Amino acid sequence: MDSQLKISLKDLKDKGEIPVDETVEKELFPDALSEGALIGTVTVKGRILPVDDTAVFEGAAKGLWRFECVRCLTPVEAPWTAPVEAEAPIDAGHLDLTEEIRQSISLAQPMKIVCRPDCKGLCAVCRQNRNQKDCGHKDEGPQMSQRPRLTIRPDKG
Ligand SMILES: [Zn+2]
Numbered sequence: 001m002d003s004q005l006k007i008s009l010k011d012l013k014d015k016g017e018i019p020v021d022e023t024v025e026k027e028l029f030p031d032a033l034s035e036g037a038l039i040g041t042v043t044v045k046g047r048i049l050p051v052d053d054t055a056v057f058e059g060a061a062k063g064l065w066r067f068e069c070v071r072c073l074t075p076v077e078a079p080w081t082a083p084v085e086a087e088a089p090i091d092a093g094h095l096d097l098t099e100e101i102r103q104s105i106s107l108a109q110p111m112k113i114v115c116r117p118d119c120k121g122l123c124a125v126c127r128q129n130r131n132q133k134d135c136g137h138k139d140e141g142p143q144m145s146q147r148p149r150l151t152i153r154p155d156k157g
């Protein structure tokens with residue numbers, strides 16, 4: 001079965017433009033994100049215009065994704081929008097937007113996502129989420145190690 005995003009160009013020259021408004025499953029873009037995940041559906045809107053012998057799509061894709069906050073590891077869901085441009089020769093008969101959209105999502109992927117601008121992160125000593133509770137440990141500046149320090153000593157009375 002062809003992708004819903006493989007759009008026929010056969011009426012392009014007669015109509016002058018082809019509007020695109022498709023909602024597709026996120027599974028069409030399995031490798032778009034290196035971290036995090038897409039949620040639900042992806043909506044693609046725009047239009048295809050003929051430019052000489054080329055069909056040019058201009059539009060945007062949008063949806064929801066989920067990342068972990070880089071400071072406290074809480075999952076964060078956020079809406080995203082990515083501009084999309086694609087083209088194909090009109091003679092090809094169709095324009096498949098799938099790969100261009102996958103790349104656009106990949107480029108739009110945030111480098112760092114935080115659950116809120118003032119996220120306090122995890123305590124470097126006890127890993128308590130300090131947004132939820134103040135464990136009372138002093139913040140001793142940037143930690144070189146992310147690993148929790150756990151020392152377990154057998155207690156032999
Ligand atoms: Zn956070």
Ligand SMILES: [Zn+2]
Nearest residue numbers: 123126135137
């Ligand atoms: Zn602590």
